[in-house]
Amino acid sequence: MLILTKNDIEMCYSIEDCISAVQDAFEYFSAGKVDVPLRTQIVKSNGKDSFLCMPAFCEAYNAACVKVLNMFPENINKGRPSINAQVLNIDTQTGEINAILDGNYVTQLRTGAASGVALKYLAKKDCHKGALIGTGGQAATQLEAMLLMCKPALVQVSDLDFTRATRFAQEMQQKFAKYQTKIMAVESANTAIKDADVIISVTPSTTPVYDASYIKAGATICGVGSYQPQMEETPAELVTRADKIYLDSQAAVLAESGDLIIPLNKGLISQAKLTGEIGRVISGELVGRENDQEVIFFETVGIAAQDLMTAKTIYQKAVEQKIGSKQN
Structure with a gap:
């Protein structure tokens, strides 16, 4: 299994790469080719802090993943990240988790890329x-x-x-x-x-x-x-x-x-x-x-389709460039 930190991802993957992946994600999703249940979300009584789980699978893209993500907006006032997350990339042939990616950075990339795709087509x-x-x-x-x-x-x-x-x-x-x-x-x-x-x-x-x-x-x-x-x-x-x-x-x-x-x-x-x-x-x-x-x-x-295509393409680039830490 490969562990990919933010620094690892930055070495092999750009926002331009991610915009291309998220463009695919949106197209496959709207064509009904991605299995993406509405994400599970539990909100604390303060109405702000939330815990989310986002699975996705696309047979046509040969990709599967699960993102576990917690959003605490007030963390910004404490000097801490408002999002804490990990993405589990899954081998669609064996069901094995072949990589764990820094979900904070994956989320930042794919969320920025969503706006990038929109601006590409709408601006x-x-x-x-x-x-x-x-x-x-x-x-x-x-x-x-x-x-x-x-x-x-x-x-x-x-x-x-x-x-x-x-x-x-x-x-x-x-x-x-x-x-x-x-x-x-x-x-x-x-x-x-x-x-x-x-x-x-x-x-x-x-x-x-x-x-x-x-x-x-x-x-x-x-x-x-x-x-x-x-x-x-x-x-x-x-x-x-x-x-x-x-x-x-x-x-x-x-x-x-x-x-x-x-x-x-x-x-x-x-x-x-x-x-x-x-x-x-x-x-x-x-x-x-x-x-x-x-x-x-x-x-x-x-949507989880964004995480799916982003994680898949990051993993591919990391393997090609021999980036990341291997864990048994």
Whole structure:
């Protein structure tokens, strides 16, 4: 069995590799080729901390895995990761666990890659400004996916803690210098999203984190942080205004994401407002962006198919490059 740490994975695998894997994941999932039960989720009485188990199998991709993941959003205030996870990669021929991967980093990669896939298919060709709201453990890969797919000249970053946002922006400016994008912190989300062509929000907020009136025509917005029914980082006004709404999994989003559950329950939108799953755009069954004026919203709660294809392709690269530690 192979043990793959974050450092091991970084040596052999990139966000670009992951975007390719997650694109496959969405396409296979929407074609009904991935067995992905809705994830088991146990939420503590505080309504924030949760324990999750996410199995997946795809015979056509020759892949199987289980991710065990715990989400504790307040850990960010303690200087600890908000997500703790491991991914068990499984040999589909023998049922043996052939690798254990750092699930925190796999989650960061595949969650960032989900936005990367969405931006690849839904963003305008010319994106000059990006906005990132939230600077927790998922933020760095979200930012890199935006930089890779959209190549904005400027990205403005906001967080409830401006000091944290400033520190994050400075670190990312150095880490992602190769993209030649100016990355800077601003004191409010509304400042960040004003005139932005692409926006990613990745927060556990239960109240909207920006004013939808600042969203300009032609913007593409990725809602990433709302993974429980009471979480609503995206304003309902944006959801009602959007010309098109795409999802990673319609069943999962309607079961888990307050960004859409809340406006649906209030009667502000109906399910007819939902354009469909991004996997069907990838396969050509659904049309994506049709002009530069459409406001397009993508909601992702994360599905095990992403972990499945990501873990499989990481394992393959690690074996090819002889990376990782072997354990009996």
